[in-house]
Amino acid sequence: MTDVSMTQAELLNGLFGSLQAILTIVSLFFAIVSGYIAALFFFLGRAGLFLRLLAFGLLTIGLSFLGGTAAVVQSMQEGLLQAWGRLPQPVVAVDSLRNPMPVSSGLPLSQQELGVVTGWIIGIGVYCALAYLTFLHDWSKEAATQHASGGTA
Numbered sequence: 001m002t003d004v005s006m007t008q009a010e011l012l013n014g015l016f017g018s019l020q021a022i023l024t025i026v027s028l029f030f031a032i033v034s035g036y037i038a039a040l041f042f043f044l045g046r047a048g049l050f051l052r053l054l055a056f057g058l059l060t061i062g063l064s065f066l067g068g069t070a071a072v073v074q075s076m077q078e079g080l081l082q083a084w085g086r087l088p089q090p091v092v093a094v095d096s097l098r099n100p101m102p103v104s105s106g107l108p109l110s111q112q113e114l115g116v117v118t119g120w121i122i123g124i125g126v127y128c129a130l131a132y133l134t135f136l137h138d139w140s141k142e143a144a145t146q147h148a149s150g151g152t153a
Helices: 008-042 049-085 094-098 111-135 141-148
Strands: none
């Protein structure tokens, strides 16, 4: 069996790389969702069912790829953090990496784990909200006029 242990510098480089990947995923998520919201507002909300199904299907594919990439990065980051914790004299303790803010959440999760869970909840919530806005929300001009004048729908 080969020794595949990494040096502290290699692990640090891997952790920085995983953080860059996470930021890229988050920015792509915001770009895709923002574009989809604009499309809903300007034309998709009043489009026919076929076009809405096609657009939502493409959104689903895009977000599925992002979610899969996020899951891979999450697994890789977990492995890097575990390897960091096995270093004999790390520059920064692994607990400090998992809990970078000097506050306690009172939960049995580290801040890093809490961030991961929060990210998945937000992603799923946004996806469900976009499904509602695509297929169930009333985008007719009458509804928009009623809401703008303070009336009920």
